[in-house]
Amino acid sequence: MSFPQNEPQIVHFSTDLREQIAQIFGIEEIDILRDEGGGGFLYCSRTKKLVVLVKSEAVLRSAHIPGPDIMKLPFPCDVRGVSLATSLLLSTELVDFDFASRYFSQWNGLDEDPVNGSSHTVMAPLFAKRLGKQTLKAAIVSERGGMIMLENDNELHRVLLKGRACSVLKGTFMFNNT
Numbered sequence: 001m002s003f004p005q006n007e008p009q010i011v012h013f014s015t016d017l018r019e020q021i022a023q024i025f026g027i028e029e030i031d032i033l034r035d036e037g038g039g040g041f042l043y044c045s046r047t048k049k050l051v052v053l054v055k056s057e058a059v060l061r062s063a064h065i066p067g068p069d070i071m072k073l074p075f076p077c078d079v080r081g082v083s084l085a086t087s088l089l090l091s092t093e094l095v096d097f098d099f100a101s102r103y104f105s106q107w108n109g110l111d112e113d114p115v116n117g118s119s120h121t122v123m124a125p126l127f128a129k130r131l132g133k134q135t136l137k138a139a140i141v142s143e144r145g146g147m148i149m150l151e152n153d154n155e156l157h158r159v160l161l162k163g164r165a166c167s168v169l170k171g172t173f174m175f176n177n178t
Contacts, residue, residue, distance in 0.1 A: 001117070001160070001161050001162075002158050002159070002160050002161075003117070003118070003121045003158065003159050003160075003161065004046075004121060004157060004158060004159070005121060005124065005125050005152065005153070005154070005157045005158055005159050006044045006046050006047050006049075006121045006122045006125070006159075007044065007122075007125040007126070008042035008043055008044040008049070008051055008122050008125075008126055009042060009043060009044070009045075010041070010042055011041045011042065011043045011050075011076070011077060012041070013041055013076070015029075017073065017074060017075070018032060018041075020073055021052065021073065024064075024066045024067075024069055024070050024073065025052075025063040025064055025066055025084065026062070026063060026064035027054065027059055027062065027063050031054050031055050031056075031059040032052060032053065032054055032055075033053040033054065033055060040052060040053040040054070041053075042122075042126060043077050043079070044122045045077065045078075047080075047081075047118060047119075047121065047122055048077075048078050048079060048080035048081065049079075049080065049081045049082070049083060049118070049119055049122045050075070050077070050079045050081070050082045050083070051082075051083045051085055051119075051122060051123060051126060052082060052083070052084050052085070053085055053086060054084055054085070054086045055086065055088055055089065056086055056088055056089035057086060057088075057089055057090045057091050057094060057100050057141070058089070058091075059086070060084050060085070060086050060100055060101070060102060060141060061141055063084055063102065065104065065111045065112050066082075066104055066106065067106065067111070068106050070082065070104070070106055071106055071107055079107075080105065080107045080108065081103060081104065081105035081107065081108065081116075081118075081119060082103070082104045082105070083101050083102070083103045083104075083116075083119045083122070083123060084101060084102050084104075085099055085100065085101035085102075085123055085127075086099060086100055086101075087099040087100075087127055087130065087131060090139075094139050094141075096137060097137045097138065097139040097147070098127060098131055098133070098136040098137050098138065099123070099127045099131075099136065099138055099139070100138070100139040100140070100141050101119070101120075101123060101138065101139075101140060101141070102140065102141055102142055103116035103119045103140075103142075112142050112143070113142070114140070114142045114143070114144035114145070114146065115140045115142065115144070115145075115146035115148070115163075116140070117148065117161050120138060120148055120150055120159065120161060121159045121161075123138065123150075124136060124138075124150040124152050124159040125152055125159070128150075128152045134151065134152045134153075134154070135149070135150070135151050135152075136149070136150040136151075136152075137149055137150075138150055146163065146164075147163055147164075148161050148162070148163045149161070149162040149163055150162075
């Protein structure tokens with residue numbers, strides 16, 4: 001599936017907000033990266049998705065599902081979903097992957113999305129730039145888990161997502177044309 005590329009921008013959060021974010025995910029503030037001058041936070045205004053870069057897969061896996069309290073945090077931007085992600089210290093289980101992530105969107109009624117495609121339209125250009133490669137293999141380490149192959153097309157500003165999918169809903173829509 002081909003989607004628009006949604007490049008995130010570095011955002012700066014106060015130490016207090018950094019600590020609140022860490023606390024709501026049950027991790028230590030020190031486990032959030034402090035690099036590229038942004039302190040590990042990137043935001044895409046088009047998708048309203050925040051990416052929080054953490055120091056390791058172990059931190060990523062240990063993070064708690066934040067629950068509705070995340071919606072009360074005083075974000076200086078209009079956040080509607082949060083990805084925790086890392087390309088550092090991946091386990092031998094994930095040695096063939098370029099990065100790993102989890103996605104949370106209580107704003108949309110999702111505690112944790114098992115495999116989220118739209119968040120990868122934000123993370124694909126981010127990790128392509130960080131890792132210096134246009135084709136990436138992403139691991140999703142939610143309880144169900146998954147894998148997405150990502151191809152960045154910088155000329156067309158698109159991200160191609162490839163992988164297996166499972167049906168979670170089947171039905172018929174009826175429209176009243178009156």
